[in-house]
Amino acid sequence: xxxxxxxxxxxxxxxxxxxxxxxxxxxxxxxxxxxxxxxxxxxxxxxxxxxxxxxxxxxxxxxxxxxxxxxxxxxxxxxxxxxxxxxxxxxxxxxxxxxxxxxxxxxxxxxxxxxxxxxxxxxxxxxxxxxxxxxxxxxxxxxxxxxxxxxxxxxxxxxxxxxxxxxxxxxxxxxxxxxxxxxxxxxxxxxxxxxxxxxxxxxxxxxxxxxxxxxxxxxxxxxxxxxxxxxxxxxxxxxxxxxxxxxxxxxxxxxxxxxxxxxxxxxxxxxxxxxxxxxxxxxxxxxxxxxxxxxxxxxxxxxxxxxxxxxxxxxxxxxxxxxxxxxxxxxxxxx
Numbered sequence: 046x047x048x049x050x051x052x053x054x055x056x057x058x059x060x061x062x063x064x065x066x067x068x069x070x071x072x073x074x075x076x077x078x079x080x081x082x083x084x085x086x087x088x089x090x091x092x093x094x095x096x097x098x099x100x101x102x103x104x105x106x107x108x109x110x111x112x113x114x115x116x117x118x119x120x121x122x123x124x125x126x127x128x129x130x131x132x133x134x135x136x137x138x139x140x141x142x143x144x145x146x147x148x149x150x151x152x153x154x155x156x157x158x159x160x161x162x163x164x165x166x167x168x169x170x171x172x173x174x175x176x177x178x179x180x181x182x183x184x185x186x187x188x189x190x191x192x193x194x195x196x197x198x199x200x201x202x203x204x205x206x207x208x209x210x211x212x213x214x215x216x217x218x219x220x221x222x223x224x225x226x227x228x229x230x231x232x233x234x235x236x237x238x239x240x241x242x243x244x245x246x247x248x249x250x251x252x253x254x255x256x257x258x259x260x261x262x263x264x265x266x267x268x269x270x271x272x273x274x275x276x277x278x279x280x281x282x283x284x285x286x287x288x289x290x291x292x293x294x295x296x297x298x299x300x301x302x303x304x305x306x307x308x309x310x311x312x313x314x315x316x317x318x319x320x321x322x323x324x325x326x327x328x329x330x331x332x333x334x335x336x337x338x339x340x341x342x343x344x345x346x347x348x349x350x351x352x353x354x355x356x357x358x359x360x361x362x363x364x365x366x367x368x369x370x371x372x373x374x375x376x377x378x379x380x
Contacts, residue, residue, distance in 0.1 A: 064148060067129065071141045078177050083234075087243045088175035094250060095168040102164070109164065111157040118155025125151055142176045167253045174246045183238070188214075190236040190292065197296035198231070198303040207307045216303060220310045229306060237295030241288065244330050248287035252280035255338060257345075279341050286337045287330075294330045298322050 065072070079088035099106065125148035132140030150169060153162045177183075191214040199211045202218070210217040216229040257276045302322065 060152065068145050071138075071145055074138060075142060075176070079175070082177060084239045084242060085175065085177050087246055091171050091175040095171060098168055098253070105164070109157070109161055112160065113156055114154050114158045118151050121151030121154055122148055139176070139179045146173055146176070167249065170249055171246065174242070174249065187233050187236045187238045190238055190295070191231045191233065193292065194235065194237060194296045194299040195231045198300040201300035202303050202307065205304060207304065209303070218303065218307055220307055227306070229303060231299055235295070235299060237292055240295055240326060240330060241291040243327070244287040244291040244334065245284060247331065248284045248334055251334060251338065252283040256280060275345060279338075282341060283334065283338055287334060290330050290333045294326045294333070298326045
């Protein structure tokens with residue numbers, strides 16, 4: 046190993062150990078939340094997904110030329126350390142975890158520049174999606190989803206002729222062969238926010254691995270050329286479609302539970318059926334997400350005649366422009 050390579054390795058190791066030491070408490074609490082909180086259990090897979098992405102792109106990583114951006118990278122690192130101090134002083138975990146994300150981005154920008162930072166955009170997004178959001182924001186999202194799911198359940202039950210009454214997120218119904226009304230409560234676990242978090246993360250992974258690679262280097266040039274690329278809009282639509290898919294599939298699950306509760310009793314809302322329906326909703330949501338990607342690929346815009354002509358001209362130019370072979374020395378010249 047050469048001396049410069051050895052110094053770079055030791056420098057990278059020292060910086061990694063310093064970051065781990067500074068964020069040890071944050072990392073331990075984040076891993077504990079992934080293990081305990083079912084809403085963010087998908088976070089346990091995120092490090093492996095990121096590692097797999099980096100392994101697949103290892104050849105491109107080795108060819109990237111580092112172009113340090115000390116100014117913006119240093120500002121990002123300084124802001125991350127300030128956010129860490131503020132999060133510790135105010136006992137705010139979310140600020141501390143965002144500080145971890147910011148310092149990783151700042152180190153990449155400081156040592157390698159914007160090219161590697163753009164290359165690491167998807168892994169950083171996946172890391173961001175695995176960070177639990179603050180409880181006050183979580184409740185502001187979960188409760189409206191509970192109300193929406195209960196409204197959908199009441200509407201579907203009314204359509205099939207089942208008498209039902211809703212009070213907030215509590216549904217009152219009278220099962221068959223029963224003289225008493227029963228109550229079904231759409232609790233936080235049934236709000237759909239769990240499937241929403243997981244499906245959005247899956248959509249990002251799915252959009253990344255199915256991104257049309259043929260566009261690399263062939264698309265329009267310019268600073269904002271990515272706004273005109275098919276791959277960008279395909280990825281954006283896939284991730285955006287995960288939100289209504291997760292909400293609607295969970296509402297269908299709650300509606301099905303309400304209808305079955307009328308015919309077979311409220312005990313179907315617990316036990317095996319409750320767990321099975323949860324897995325079934327995940328599978329249906331995944332299939333719908335894949336269907337959206339399939340539809341987008343079917344309607345992929347074709348290259349115009351002008352773009353095809355430009356590509357053909359570029360190929361013809363590369364074939365015709367070749368280095369001239371060395372001329373053979375004649376016998377007279379040799380003499």
